[in-house]
Amino acid sequence: MARPTTAKAGRAEKEPGRIKQIIQVFRMTIRNDSSALWVMLAAFLGPLLLGVVLAVLLSRDNWIGIVLYVITGLLAGVLLFLVVLGRRAEKAAYSQIEGQPGAAGAVIQNSLRGGWTGSEFPVAVNPKTQDAVYRVVGRGGVALIAEGPGTRTQRLVDEQRRAVARVLPNVPVHVLHVGPDAGAVPLHKIPSTLRRFKRVLRKAEVRAIANRLESLGRTAKKLPIPKGIDPMRVRAQRPR
Numbered sequence: 001m002a003r004p005t006t007a008k009a010g011r012a013e014k015e016p017g018r019i020k021q022i023i024q025v026f027r028m029t030i031r032n033d034s035s036a037l038w039v040m041l042a043a044f045l046g047p048l049l050l051g052v053v054l055a056v057l058l059s060r061d062n063w064i065g066i067v068l069y070v071i072t073g074l075l076a077g078v079l080l081f082l083v084v085l086g087r088r089a090e091k092a093a094y095s096q097i098e099g100q101p102g103a104a105g106a107v108i109q110n111s112l113r114g115g116w117t118g119s120e121f122p123v124a125v126n127p128k129t130q131d132a133v134y135r136v137v138g139r140g141g142v143a144l145i146a147e148g149p150g151t152r153t154q155r156l157v158d159e160q161r162r163a164v165a166r167v168l169p170n171v172p173v174h175v176l177h178v179g180p181d182a183g184a185v186p187l188h189k190i191p192s193t194l195r196r197f198k199r200v201l202r203k204a205e206v207r208a209i210a211n212r213l214e215s216l217g218r219t220a221k222k223l224p225i226p227k228g229i230d231p232m233r234v235r236a237q238r239p240r
Helices: 006-012 016-031 036-058 063-097 103-111 150-167 187-195 203-214
Strands: 132-138 141-147 174-179
Touching: 016 036, 016 063, 016 103, 016 141, 036 063, 036 103, 063 187, 103 132, 103 141, 103 187, 141 150, 150 174, 150 203, 174 187
Parallel strands: 141 174
Antiparallel strands: 132 141
16 A cells, blocks of 8 residues: 655644634633733623623513524623733734844834835844844834844944935934843734834835835845734744
8 A cells, every 4th residue: 555645744734713712812822911811801801791781681581682682792701711812812912022132123024014014034144142223114214123132232223223314315214122121122013113103114115115115125134923822813832
């Protein structure tokens, strides 16, 4: 009898189903975030209780109405639970790689929203300390994300700011610091911080600027993305 091919053998090692993935992410989240369980329970029970109250107040003598209100509250509770789970899981996942070289690149690769784009690889790296600067572009302009202590990354930031200003003199340049300093931006808040910048560019201009910045080249070596949980895929890392 013929041996199964490599492709068939690969299919035998199926990824866990969607429900199992959610359970894995839920366990990981509450293990790393003690308050997440209560927040998710509130997110689930709130709409459900609201549906029950509306059913009693508005459809007391109508069983069909009661059932519809309760089902609607249940579905809304499940949806809100999953939304909160996703956000808490993302925060817990990034807390596991906080402080590692390349952590900011993981955020850029997986979590940029609101029209911001960029590469998970830095545009400048200090080879001795592994401090790095990443560059992203969006409707708010250009943002430089410095990974490491501010006193060590300032020179890299200044060099990149000057390089951007040479080719894009009229585009605002923002700087985010990700590191141990007081006031630094936590990893999971990088996307929301970027979205708060005032929009000054159109979508077509963002694409043109991104292409223009590619002409600056990339002299930094590639830092590896830290291994861990991918919050965007809602799947826990398999044990080794």
